[in-house]
Amino acid sequence: MLDGMKDLLGLRDLSAEQIEKILETAKAMKFVLSQKNKKTAHLLGKSVVTLFYENSTRTRLSFELASKYLGGFSSGVSVGVSSVAKGETLIDTVRTIDAMGTDAIVIRHSMSGAAHLAAKNARASVINAGDGMNEHPTQALLDMFTMKEKKGGIKGLKVAIVGDIAHSRVARSNIWGLTKLGAKVSLGGPLTLIPPEIECMGVKVYGSVHEAIIDADVVMGLRIQTERQKSGLFPTIGEYSRFFGIDEKRLSLARPDALLLHPGPVNRGVELSSAVVRCPQSLIEEQVTNGVAVRMAVLYLFTKRGEEE
Amino acid sequence: MRILIKNGRVIDPKNGIDDVLDIYIDNKIIEEVGKDLDYSGADIEEIDASGKIVAPGLVDMHCHLRDPGQEYKEDIESGTKSAAMGGFTSVACMPNTEPVIDNVAVVEYIKSKSESVGSVNVFPIGAISKGLKGEELAPIGELKFAGVVAVSDDGNPVTSPSFMRNALIYAKNFDTPVISHCEVKSLSDGCMNEGYVSTILGLRGISRAAEEIMVSRDIILAKTTEASVHIAHVSTRGSVELVRRAKADGAQVTCETCPHYFTLTEEAVMGYNTNAKMNPPLRTDDDVKAIIEGLKDGTIDAIATDHAPHHFDEKDCEFDRAKNGIVGFETALSLGITYLVKTGALTMSGLIDKMSYSPSRILGIGKGSLCEKTAADIVIIDENSEWTVDVNSFYSKSKNSPFDGFKLCGKVVYTIVGGRVVVRDGILM
Numbered sequence: 001m002l003d004g005m006k007d008l009l010g011l012r013d014l015s016a017e018q019i020e021k022i023l024e025t026a027k028a029m030k031f032v033l034s035q036k037n038k039k040t041a042h043l044l045g046k047s048v049v050t051l052f053y054e055n056s057t058r059t060r061l062s063f064e065l066a067s068k069y070l071g072g073f074s075s076g077v078s079v080g081v082s083s084v085a086k087g088e089t090l091i092d093t094v095r096t097i098d099a100m101g102t103d104a105i106v107i108r109h110s111m112s113g114a115a116h117l118a119a120k121n122a123r124a125s126v127i128n129a130g131d132g133m134n135e136h137p138t139q140a141l142l143d144m145f146t147m148k149e150k151k152g153g154i155k156g157l158k159v160a161i162v163g164d165i166a167h168s169r170v171a172r173s174n175i176w177g178l179t180k181l182g183a184k185v186s187l188g189g190p191l192t193l194i195p196p197e198i199e200c201m202g203v204k205v206y207g208s209v210h211e212a213i214i215d216a217d218v219v220m221g222l223r224i225q226t227e228r229q230k231s232g233l234f235p236t237i238g239e240y241s242r243f244f245g246i247d248e249k250r251l252s253l254a255r256p257d258a259l260l261l262h263p264g265p266v267n268r269g270v271e272l273s274s275a276v277v278r279c280p281q282s283l284i285e286e287q288v289t290n291g292v293a294v295r296m297a298v299l300y301l302f303t304k305r306g307e308e309e
Numbered sequence: 310m311r312i313l314i315k316n317g318r319v320i321d322p323k324n325g326i327d328d329v330l331d332i333y334i335d336n337k338i339i340e341e342v343g344k345d346l347d348y349s350g351a352d353i354e355e356i357d358a359s360g361k362i363v364a365p366g367l368v369d370m371h372c373h374l375r376d377p378g379q380e381y382k383e384d385i386e387s388g389t390k391s392a393a394m395g396g397f398t399s400v401a402c403m404p405n406t407e408p409v410i411d412n413v414a415v416v417e418y419i420k421s422k423s424e425s426v427g428s429v430n431v432f433p434i435g436a437i438s439k440g441l442k443g444e445e446l447a448p449i450g451e452l453k454f455a456g457v458v459a460v461s462d463d464g465n466p467v468t469s470p471s472f473m474r475n476a477l478i479y480a481k482n483f484d485t486p487v488i489s490h491c492e493v494k495s496l497s498d499g500c501m502n503e504g505y506v507s508t509i510l511g512l513r514g515i516s517r518a519a520e521e522i523m524v525s526r527d528i529i530l531a532k533t534t535e536a537s538v539h540i541a542h543v544s545t546r547g548s549v550e551l552v553r554r555a556k557a558d559g560a561q562v563t564c565e566t567c568p569h570y571f572t573l574t575e576e577a578v579m580g581y582n583t584n585a586k587m588n589p590p591l592r593t594d595d596d597v598k599a600i601i602e603g604l605k606d607g608t609i610d611a612i613a614t615d616h617a618p619h620h621f622d623e624k625d626c627e628f629d630r631a632k633n634g635i636v637g638f639e640t641a642l643s644l645g646i647t648y649l650v651k652t653g654a655l656t657m658s659g660l661i662d663k664m665s666y667s668p669s670r671i672l673g674i675g676k677g678s679l680c681e682k683t684a685a686d687i688v689i690i691d692e693n694s695e696w697t698v699d700v701n702s703f704y705s706k707s708k709n710s711p712f713d714g715f716k717l718c719g720k721v722v723y724t725i726v727g728g729r730v731v732v733r734d735g736i737l738m
Contacts, residue, residue: 112628196508198508
């Protein structure tokens with residue numbers, strides 16, 4: 001089904017069928033996760049290296065646990081104490097890791113296209129764990145997995161993505177994946193944080209958050225990535241939260257059974273109020289569990305190239 | 310050394326010639342252009358140019374030779390070989406060398422090195438400001454006296470309008486053209502054109518406003534000071550329209566574009582192709598159309614290469630980190646023939662004008678024609694010869710071209726510089 005694809009660089013490159021296949025496999029993996037003994041042989045004898053140039057708690061840990069639950073080896077390169085700190089280039093670092101017989105390299109990098117560059121320079125499967133503002137495919141897959149699990153399917157869902165779309169790789173991956181599976185995606189946020197011509201990706205852009213949220217089945221908040229902001233995109237955190245944050249009142253504009261998602265970590269009181277983070281509609285912790293299942297599926301499917309389906 | 314070029318289609322835009330003629334060269338000089346010239350002698354090299362185009366050697370008014378300082382990318386020897394292979398007989402090199410061309414010593418170095426190892430004529434362009442910093446004027450008079458043909462801060466455009474105004478006025482004293490790379494840096498914090506492609510690739514976009522605001526500024530400064538300004542590498546529809554209107558208003562404004570701006574769009578960046586990264590960035594189909602219209606109606610005076618060699622490692626990296634620019638000498642003429650002449654946008658004479666006489670006129674260097682009693686700088690072109698671009702065959706030290714693998718029309722057969730055959734039958738001598 002994945003036609004021997006070596007790398008998972010983004011959902012832009014996947015068909016609806018390929019995305020469904022990953023989500024289906026993740027369902028079986030979630031069953032494994034719910035067991036007392038979480039050990040399978042899907043990755044037996046295989047090694048996974050995480051190479052993170054940016055900070056991460058959940059993504060990195062979930063990839064490492066996913067690998068271990070499936071019987072594989074996993075190691076992480078800490079960029080700060082590795083040869084990267086001595087000025088080694090990305091290509092040389094990737095080649096070095098590749099030369100150690102690695103089966104999968106999971107990479108996060110602050111620059112868009114870094115995973116593509118890694119993939120060109122490695123025999124190993126490269127799994128993009130976030131490249132700049134481009135894509136974060138496993139996050140979108142776990143978001144879609146969560147929606148599918150709760151809503152039964154993706155087709156026809158109205159999904160509102162709210163916040164800093166321009167700097168968000170999570171938004172881009174979700175837009176590719178959701179539109180391919182037939183969801184209707186609406187975007188809301190300050191217009192300085194909506195990238196140009198994004199309507200061409202098949203989404204609807206609203207200037208106000210409440211318009212984007214009305215009648216939504218799923219509301220997804222995005223982290224305001226203050227470290228990537230240029231000044232002048234919005235005036236203050238206070239104004240941001242007042243006009244573009246998601247609180248109970250705004251969430252009530254969505255359908256009563258709407259789901260609230262957020263990729264984490266949350267800036268409480270900024271893009272989400274503390275109250276909505278803990279409300280029954282919030283699936284933020286469920287997303288974390290599903291993240292492990294999805295990454296188990298991805299590691300399994302992308303490292304079994306050339307083996308029997 | 311005497312050369313007789315027989316039966317070529319001689320195209321000389323300056324003199325309005327487009328006819329089958331012969332050219333006789335004696336002692337570095339074009340002695341005679343005419344029908345059925347009859348010269349004989351054992352020491353005469355006779356070149357049969359029948360079926361070929363014989364034109365003034367091409368003039369590139371905007372290139373980077375990287376010498377002194379970055380010889381690992383290019384040097385005067387390799388750069389001028391590359392230029393000769395592309396049919397250029399004169400090139401004007403930008404001052405962002407190390408050290409910068411902001412003093413007489415560097416001008417002297419470039420002149421003397423070109424004379425000893427250069428394959429074509431090299432005309433240095435001096436800096437507008439010391440160190441390209443936009444703070445103090447470079448000694449424009451001394452630079453001119455030493456041999457620079459224009460001044461420009463190129464990729465470090467002058468930020469301050471008052472500094473630019475003074476530079477335009479001061480340069481008038483010395484009849485020195487001022488070349489402006491138009492880019493408002495505070496609007497250009499990106500690495501490709503801002504639009505759909507930058508959105509889906511997650512790359513920071515550069516708004517066309519970054520270019521157009523400074524084009525407007527420099528046009529207004531030129532008008533209000535009655536000075537002249539030359540706008541470098543125009544890439545957007547808006548810039549073309551601004552220059553068109555300025556010319557209609559009588560402003561002393563000229564401009565150039567580059568082959569990549571009439572052949573490629575931002576789509577070339579897909580896949581994070583760093584060889585499609587340049588400044589200004591590749592734009593859209595609509596801009597390409599406007600550039601071609603501008604070339605047709607004379608708004609755009611010249612085609613320059615902006616030949617910008619970079620080492621392989623400087624392009625084989627993250628897109629954000631990759632250097633701006635592409636090599637251009639060895640593809641420029643063929644891109645012009647393929648995308649402008651074969652499509653009917655320009656006549657062959659029109660293309661040659663924009664690549665020889667017109668840039669020479671802007672720089673005031675007296676090149677780009679086949680006038681009798683002038684230096685014999687000549688190119689002979691087989692306009693129908695088809696070839697496939699192979700960057701590994703380039704004479705440039707650098708291979709950073711987005712045109713690798715392109716099938717193009719038109720090949721340089723001979724390049725003659727000051728009566729010396731530098732390229733013969735497509736082979737560098």
